[in-house]
Amino acid sequence: MIDYLLTEEQIMVRDMARQITDEKIRPVSAEYDRSEKFPWDIMKDIAKSDLFGVYIEEKYGGMGGGILELCLVTEEFSKGCAGIAICYSASALGTYPIILAGNDQQKQKYLPAIAKGEKLAAFGLTEPAAGSDASALQTTAVKNGDHYVLNGLKHFITNGGDADIYTVVAMTDKSRGARGASIFVVEKGTPGFTFGKKEDKMGIRASSTSELIFNDCKVPVENLIGREGMGFINAMRTFDMSRPGIGAQAVGIAQGALDEALKYAKQRKQFDKPISSFQGIQWMLADMATETEAARALVYASAREVAAGVKDVGVHSAMAKMYASDVAMKVTTNAVQICGGYGYMKEYPVEKYMRDAKITQIYEGTNQIQRNIIGMGLIRESSK
Amino acid sequence: MNIIVCIKQVPDTNDIKIDPAAKRLVREGVKTMINPFDMYAIEEALRLKEKLGGKVIAMTMGPAQAESALREAISLGCDEAILLSDLAFAGSDALATSYALSQAIRKIGQFDMIFAGKQSLDGDTAQVGPGIAAILDIPQIINVRKIQEIKEGQIIAERMTEYGYEVLQAPLPCLMTVVKDINMPRLPSLKGKMKAKSTQVTVWKAADIGAEEARIGSKGSGTDVWKIVIPPARPQGKIFEGEGAVDQLVDTLKGLIK
């Protein structure tokens, strides 16, 4: 791996995540993939290590780092299990609206428990009719004196059912279209807020993907994040922050698969030689390693930009997410190929990486949406 | 409660190098770790501190690089760290090590419990714990797999044997060596690691602990290494494959157990 000249603290964060991955996550990854149980034990271990707070300000109980630290941790966890990793990083996704647009009271109220790992967060945007077309939201939030009443259904929500804190996007004024959405914090247990079915997925099976059901759910006005109508803007700002994280997850998946394929190639003998001695295999490994490294470099560069508060990080973070996830799909497919028949068997760890990789091309904005963002961004830039 | 934990920095198992000519382990440039059994000792000490209050002092005798083991102990939650490091300690066997650690413990003064791992990976002797107890003239409970109770200055603990376990009671101060069954060691936390970075490790030389020259280092050792031999590696075995694999294995087994 290229030396990214991380600071001592960043190295400490990364090594801490690596230790948890090696000692706690890897041994149970296959079992969670099978059982689809929520990995509470691992969440507890992560909480004890203080890693839940790496992107949260010290004054709210965090460790004071930012997106790059979040990426370092997510990448390490993903080498062990992308499903367990997403439980961790989706919580960050659910927290970012509060960090970016919440007021001090809201931050004081919600961030400390999240930083300590006592509570997980989740981001509730997607609906059956509103995926890439996020502006087609049907969930409504009608103001009524000191509270809003939420009605609607969210689906495919990561950490749905297991998180305690949900940042939910709902339409406060349908007539204004994209400018009519707002974000609310809704806590688990609020009357009128229930969970629907948990999805049976191809990959990242340790994480729970569920429906959120709002049925005349009363949410106090203090729970509105930012101003009415700022919902989409804040949601997009949230995604700008979280895209490098998905990129990091993808890099971790790719690296994990590459490591398995390399290990296998070195010891698998055919025609009296380890298959790693065949040029064809070496070329495949070379391409896999180069693309993974390039993806990592793009993810870290984008993460640094975001962390430094650079304006207009959207295009670069979209590039990072898109490229890294496409690389992950390619690398994991080739990793299975290198492992041959064994690669296809569930008893061997490599097929899981391929199943896990696919979602990174889809969620938090499909790679088609990412290309829209990049394309339109380029055109806009060149018109200036 | 003042609890002292004696730990040892050992080579990382995956990285063992022997120098047969010098008759010892190569320690330079080799990855190190805290002796696995000592991790359980640290964890037990920390749990007792959390339950009963007090402090945990981690101590080790070793070269300067052993400081990193002590910092790791701090990152797990130990309050203080003491390194016994002096050229005069070089070449110590279990006897000389027990003496040096005992002198340091005497210097610390008051303590309620001493914990150590059952044995170290590299020395494998399981002698230093009992050696310290002998020199300090305190009771010992070895191979502790569970502490049942601590009250009124007495400790009740289970010592594991080949047959099961025995429940022993002893007055404090007492020395305990622990086995793996006793607990599940915690991982360090980021806050702990940052604290470890800034903590002062106390370093004591032989003179600081009033150690008699004749009882430390190779002079103070009761044993010497006479010879080290690296036995030949196990030869490549036979892998049974294909249709009759199990048959072949059965035949081999029958041949072996005759």
Added chain:
Amino acid sequence: MSEILEYKGVWVLVEQRRGVIQPVTYELLGKARELADSLGVEVSCLLMGFKVKDKAQELIHRQADKVYVVDDSRIEYLLEEPYTRIAADLINKYRPEILLCPATTLSRSLAARLAANLNVGLTSDCTGLDINPEDRCLLQTKPAFGGTVMTTIISKNHRPQMATVRQKAMKEAVADPQYQGEVEVLELDASFFASRAKVLEVVDEAATSINISDANVIVSGGRGMVKAENFKMLEELAKMLNGAVGASRAAVDEQWIPYSHQVGQTGKTVCPKLYIACGISGQIQHLVGMQTSDIIIAINKDPSAPIFKIANYGIVGDLFEIVPQLTKRLGDKS
């Protein structure tokens, strides 16, 4: 150092449990006899316990020239303080040049406290003992770093030379019912038996299975066993082979089998004639606990598992099919 020459005799610390002398004692006696004959000295035993005095003759019949017996209810269980005090007193009085102790859990602890008390060296877990003809010193050989290295230790300037000896490493002393020797039952003052530690309870566990340290055959299971119930099939194979069941750390951590069965770096070190590793990948932390076994057989579905590198024989396949087949086929004819 002329004092050194005043120390004569090879002593054996007797391992007894509930008044029964344990077989490892006879192994030590066998070696003690050999060493004593090289040196031209006597073999003596130190037997401490409760209701043990009539067992002393058994030791004489295994060619001990002398047995010192301390029989008292206060030392029914091994407590390090009184045992150390008594042993140290007798050693200082009678000055043996060599003291051999069994490398059992309790005797190792006693030997370590005793050695520090006497300020002498101790080599633990020896597998080889010889006399250096040049200086009559005891050469104590033991495996180190999980058997990757054999170290020979010597104690030139301290007496007695102490060693704890691994079970099954030495041959038992030949039984000789005609052998003549002396038994001395010692009456000691109450202060010898004082102990700050007390034994409140003794709990035996795993009554049915053989202690893996003693077993000649071990059938061991690792992460590949998938769940606790599956260890039953290993028990059946072990029974067929008159062996014991072992486990890797992964299986113990999953709580599929108790810690007493764990083989490896933080478990037991074993050296059976036959070690069958089922569903064990062969991480170094496990290997250091069993790689000196005479024959190693590995059954694992992963062809790249490191265990195959040290196995004498191996099968790449599904242990859930292979193990029951082995048990059945071994039971078929035999």
